[in-house]
Amino acid sequence: MNLDFIAYNTPFISIFLMMAAAIITPIIPQEKRLPEKFSCLCIFINIILSGYLVYFLATAPENIGFNYPVGHFPAPWGNELRAGLLEAVLALIFCVAMFLSVTGNFYDTVNEISARRRQILSVLINLLTAALLALTYTNDIFTAYVFIEINTIAACAIVAVKETGGTIRAALRYMVMSLVGSGIILLSICLLYGLTGHLLMQYMRLKISELVKTGMYDLPLLVSVAFMTSGLAVKSALYPFCFWLPDAHGNSINVSSAILSGLVLKGHIFLIIKVFFRVFGLDVISALRMDIVIFILGCAAIIMGSVHALKQSNIKRLIAWSSVAQVGYIFLGLGLNSEIGIAAACLHIVVHSLIKPMLFTSAGGLSNMAGHNKNLHDLAGTFYLNKSAGTAFIVGACSMIGIPAFAGFASKFALTAASFESNLMIFAVAALGASSLLNALYYIPAVLVIFARGKNNNLEKIKLPLSFHVSIWIFIALNFLIGLAFIPLLNLITKGVSVFG
Amino acid sequence: MFTKLLLNHYEAAAVILSGIGLANLLLQKNMIKKIIGLNIMDTAAYLFLAAKGWVAGREAPILLQDINGEWITRVDTYVNPVPAGLVLTGIVVSVSVTAVALSLTLKLYEKYGTLNIDEALLAMTEEQKIHEAISEHANEEIAI
Numbered sequence: 001m002n003l004d005f006i007a008y009n010t011p012f013i014s015i016f017l018m019m020a021a022a023i024i025t026p027i028i029p030q031e032k033r034l035p036e037k038f039s040c041l042c043i044f045i046n047i048i049l050s051g052y053l054v055y056f057l058a059t060a061p062e063n064i065g066f067n068y069p070v071g072h073f074p075a076p077w078g079n080e081l082r083a084g085l086l087e088a089v090l091a092l093i094f095c096v097a098m099f100l101s102v103t104g105n106f107y108d109t110v111n112e113i114s115a116r117r118r119q120i121l122s123v124l125i126n127l128l129t130a131a132l133l134a135l136t137y138t139n140d141i142f143t144a145y146v147f148i149e150i151n152t153i154a155a156c157a158i159v160a161v162k163e164t165g166g167t168i169r170a171a172l173r174y175m176v177m178s179l180v181g182s183g184i185i186l187l188s189i190c191l192l193y194g195l196t197g198h199l200l201m202q203y204m205r206l207k208i209s210e211l212v213k214t215g216m217y218d219l220p221l222l223v224s225v226a227f228m229t230s231g232l233a234v235k236s237a238l239y240p241f242c243f244w245l246p247d248a249h250g251n252s253i254n255v256s257s258a259i260l261s262g263l264v265l266k267g268h269i270f271l272i273i274k275v276f277f278r279v280f281g282l283d284v285i286s287a288l289r290m291d292i293v294i295f296i297l298g299c300a301a302i303i304m305g306s307v308h309a310l311k312q313s314n315i316k317r318l319i320a321w322s323s324v325a326q327v328g329y330i331f332l333g334l335g336l337n338s339e340i341g342i343a344a345a346c347l348h349i350v351v352h353s354l355i356k357p358m359l360f361t362s363a364g365g366l367s368n369m370a371g372h373n374k375n376l377h378d379l380a381g382t383f384y385l386n387k388s389a390g391t392a393f394i395v396g397a398c399s400m401i402g403i404p405a406f407a408g409f410a411s412k413f414a415l416t417a418a419s420f421e422s423n424l425m426i427f428a429v430a431a432l433g434a435s436s437l438l439n440a441l442y443y444i445p446a447v448l449v450i451f452a453r454g455k456n457n458n459l460e461k462i463k464l465p466l467s468f469h470v471s472i473w474i475f476i477a478l479n480f481l482i483g484l485a486f487i488p489l490l491n492l493i494t495k496g497v498s499v500f501g
Numbered sequence: 502m503f504t505k506l507l508l509n510h511y512e513a514a515a516v517i518l519s520g521i522g523l524a525n526l527l528l529q530k531n532m533i534k535k536i537i538g539l540n541i542m543d544t545a546a547y548l549f550l551a552a553k554g555w556v557a558g559r560e561a562p563i564l565l566q567d568i569n570g571e572w573i574t575r576v577d578t579y580v581n582p583v584p585a586g587l588v589l590t591g592i593v594v595s596v597s598v599t600a601v602a603l604s605l606t607l608k609l610y611e612k613y614g615t616l617n618i619d620e621a622l623l624a625m626t627e628e629q630k631i632h633e634a635i636s637e638h639a640n641e642e643i644a645i
Contacts, residue, residue, distance in 0.1 A: 142587055149594045153601050160605060165612045165625050172605050172618055176535060179598060180526055183542045186591065187519055190546050193587070194553045 007056040010049045011068055011081040011137040014091065017042055018130035025123045030115045036106065039122040043099045043129060050092040057085045058492060064499045067139060076203055082139040086346060086496025089489075090270060091136050094263055096478070097353045098129050101258035104361040104471030107464055108368070112253045113162050121161050121255070127154040128259060135267040141189055141279065142199050144271055148185065148235070152178040155264045158256045159248045170247035177244045181234035188227035192279070195220055201278040212284055221280075222288050228275055229290060236268040238331055239301030242324045246308075249320035254364035257316060258357035261323045266349050269330055273342060276334065277500055286337050295335025295424060299431040301328025306438035314374050315363045318442060319356070322400060325435055326352045332431065333415050336422045343494040344414035350489070351399075351411040351482060358475035359396040365389030365468060366450060370459055376445075380452040385461045388472045390450055395476050397443035399483070402436050407479045410486035412436070511552030519545035532606040532616045536599060543595040547588045554584025 021042040028035045057063050065084025069075070102125060109118055131151040138144050156178065160171035193199060195217060196207035211217040234241040249257045276285050285291055305325030312318040326348070333345025363374075369385040370378045383390035399408035412432060419428035482489060506513050518541055525538025562582040565573045606616060613621040 142590070146590060146594060149598055153598060156601060156605070160608070163608065165621070165628070168605060168608045168612060169618060169621050169625065172532065172602075172609055175602050175605060176526065176618075179539050179602070180523065182598075183519075183523065183526070183539065183546070186543065186546045187549075190549045190553070190587075193550070193584070199583070 004056070006049070007053050008066065008068065010053040011083045011087075011091075011133075012070065014046045014049050014095075015081075015130055015133045015137065017045065018126050018133065022123050022126035022130060025126060026119065028119070030119055033106075033110075033115075033118065035119045035122040036102070036109070039126050040099065040102055042126065043095055043102065046129070046133070047092065047095045047099060050088060050095055053083065053088040054085070054092050054492075057083075057088050058495075063495060075200065076198065079143060080139040080200055081137045082201075083137055084496055084499050086493060086500050087136050089492060089496060090266075090346070090349065091133055093350045093353055094132050094136065094266070095129070097262050097357050098125070098132075098259065100471045100475055101255060101262065101357040101361060103467050104357070104475070105253075105255035105258065105364060106467045108254050108364055117161055121158070124154045124158045124161070125255075125259070128158065128264065132263055132267045135271050139201050139278075140199050141192070141201060141204070141275075144274075145182070145185060145189055148182055148268070148271070151264060151267060152182060152235070155260060158259065159252045161256060162253050164251075166247075166251040170244075170251045173244045174248040177234055177241065181231040181241075184227045184231035184234075188224045188231060191220060191224040191227070195224065201274065204279050205281055208280060208284060212287070218288070221284070225275075225280060225285070225288055225290050229272060229294065232268045232272045232275075233297070233331075236265045236272070237324055237327055238297050239304050239324060239328060240297070242301070242305070242327075245324060246312075246317045246320040249323065250314060250317035254360055257320070258360040261320060261360060262353045262357040265323070265327060266353050269327070269345075269349060273334065273345065277342065277497075282337055282339075291335050291337035293335075294331050295337075295427075298328045298331030298333075298335050299427060301325060301331065302431045302435040303328075303438070306435050306442065309442045310438065312442075313376050315367065315376055315379060315446065316360070316374050318376070318446065319359050319363060322359075322439070322442075323352075323356060325439070326356070326400070328435075329411070329415060329432075332428060333418060336418055336424065336428065338418065338421060339497050340421060340494070341415075341418040342500075343490065343497045344411065344418040346493045346497065347414050347486070347490055348411035350493075351407045354475065354478050354482070355396050355399050355407060358392050358472070358479065359400075361468075361475070362389040362392035362396065362472060365464060365472070366393060368462055368464065376449050379450055381450070381459060383450040384453070385459060386464065388469045389464075392472045392476055393450060394447050395479055397447050399479055400443055401439045405480070405483050407482040407486075410482055410490070414486075414490055509552075512549055515545045515549035515552065517545075518542075518548065530617045530619065532602075532609065532618065536602050536606070539602070540595065540599060543591065547591055550584045550588050550591075554581055554588075556580050 021039060025035050025038060028038055063085050065082060068081040070079040070081060127150060131147045134147040135144060156171045156175045159174055160167050195211060196204045198204045198207060237245040249261050302325050305321055305328055309318050309321035312321060330345045330348050333341045333348060365386050366379055366382040366389050367374050369382045399406035402408045402412040416429060416432055419425045522538045522542025522545055526535050526542060529535045529538060559580045560578055562579040567573055609621055610616055613624045615621055
């Protein structure tokens with residue numbers, strides 16, 4: 001494959017740029033919010049680079065992707081990044097969502113935290129972006145572990161960036177659960193390294209297929225894949241391990257909630273996809289029955305996340321519980337254990353990482369009109385004071401319910417279509433149908449509340465800056481773009497998945 | 502089966518230690534004890550890696566000279582350097598994670614005077630109740 005210089009170096013440059021930005025940011029002067037603007041600039045450069053990489057890989061005659069050696073040692077020993085179409089699309093979407101959540105909540109952070117803390121916040125945002133990109137591109141499982149830990153530290157700190165009792169407690173709870181997860185992942189990596197003697201994914205897979213043929217190593221393989229999956233499931237808030245999530249996402253400031261719900265979970269989920277697809281291979285996963293476990297937990301998450309969301313009266317906690325349900329959709333797609341199921345899961349990753357930040361940003365915009373109250377009944381009538389945020393909230397809610405022409409429909413359609421080719425079809429369709437109904441049950445009242453013209457004394461119209469409105473409308477435009485023209489995107493992702501293994 | 506356990510006694514010890522660490526991390530109420538549990542669990546993983554990485558009779562992977570002053574370049578003279586590298590990286594990661602967890606614990610102690618997350622939750626809900634009572638009282642006064 002003919003590679004040009006920029007496309008070939010994009011994976012490394014984009015990670016390196018964000019890491020370097022995280023190191024430089026603390027010494028940038030705090031006047032005029034320069035640190036935050038600098039991190040926005042770096043993320044914007046990343047959007048352009050990843051966009052170019054997607055364009056390059058999509059138009060290349062044979063899009064098999066490429067491996068990028070990091071350091072001087074060749075493949076079986078050295079460290080590697082891999083960039084294919086799937087990784088490039090996800091990196092682009094992660095950067096876009098990160099950029100829009102930062103700019104959309106640019107006004108809000110000034111009200112919430114001091115200049116010193118805003119500087120720390122931009123360091124953390126740079127670190128999180130670097131970790132996400134590294135998790136997306138890496139081909140080495142231990143590098144993945146290191147970036148999982150960087151992700152954990154930055155994500156816990158970003159919860160506690162506004163220092164109140166609630167956020168510190170939520171951050172600690174999040175930290176403990178994350179540490180359990182990463183400890184189990186480390187054990188699994190040690191086991192896998194002991195079994196295969198490799199850390200690069202494609203070589204591990206070769207060894208694992210040899211081990212499976214001998215038939216003597218089924219138990220160690222099962223233990224390592226179960227540890228890896230459960231560790232990453234704790235971090236990506238799959239249902240029985242998700243009780244830290246609403247606290248962490250519901251208490252923090254808007255920009256943290258948007259980034260945590262939209263992006264941090266997705267990095268870990270993509271790593272599970274990588275481990276299933278590239279380290280073990282789908283046939284081994286299905287021989288070890290891991291797909292069924294994931295499928296059942298995914299269905300449980302879809303239903304239980306929505307049931308818990310029904311009980312919430314705080315708008316941010318409502319959206320946070322809905323994240324649990326949406327993570328369930330992704331795992332349901334994974335549990336179908338076919339290429340088309342994984343493509344649908346990846347499409348849902350894309351859709352959810354654009355919608356969830358939009359919902360959190362718009363909820364923040366609405367609660368700003370009600371004196372920073374986050375209770376649903378205090379938000380009555382806020383639509384009329386902040387029409388952009390209100391529109392975005394409605395679009396997000398329709399999208400989550402899965403109404404055609406909105407982005408959420410695209411991924412639900414793809415998931416249903418994928419489930420038709422599996423013998424689990426009836427359960428998948430039942431879970432999807434039930435959850436659409438449940439989503440409607442809690443999102444429609446929320447939408448009706450913001451329209452209600454009632455006696456609400458604590459409303460006051462605050463003019464929000466242009467950055468908020470522009471980001472919100474870009475979010476809405478992207479939502480409709482995906483909802484109306486998802487076939488090309490799905491084709492792109494399917495192509496990416498077919499060369500992923 | 503027991504012969505295998507005896508042969509791999511380092512690995513068996515690592516598994517037991519990691520179980521102890523995980524149980525402490527999950528079940529202890531006190532944050533400091535939880536963090537100690539985390540460190541035990543990480544150390545177990547390093548023990549496992551170190552035990553797997555060592556082959557008896559081989560040397561550390563630093564180039565050696567034989568009696569005639571020739572460099573020994575045969576692979577089976579040295580052990581694999583990668584597990585040691587993994588352990589070092591793991592230690593760095595675990596130190597930084599411990600530092601963040603301890604600083605958060607410190608903040609929790611400053612706010613609530615307790616190291617127990619559940620007690621902090623109780624204190625927090627009581628605080629909220631008092632806060633709500635005050636704001637309701639204020640609203641009533643405005644209404645009057």
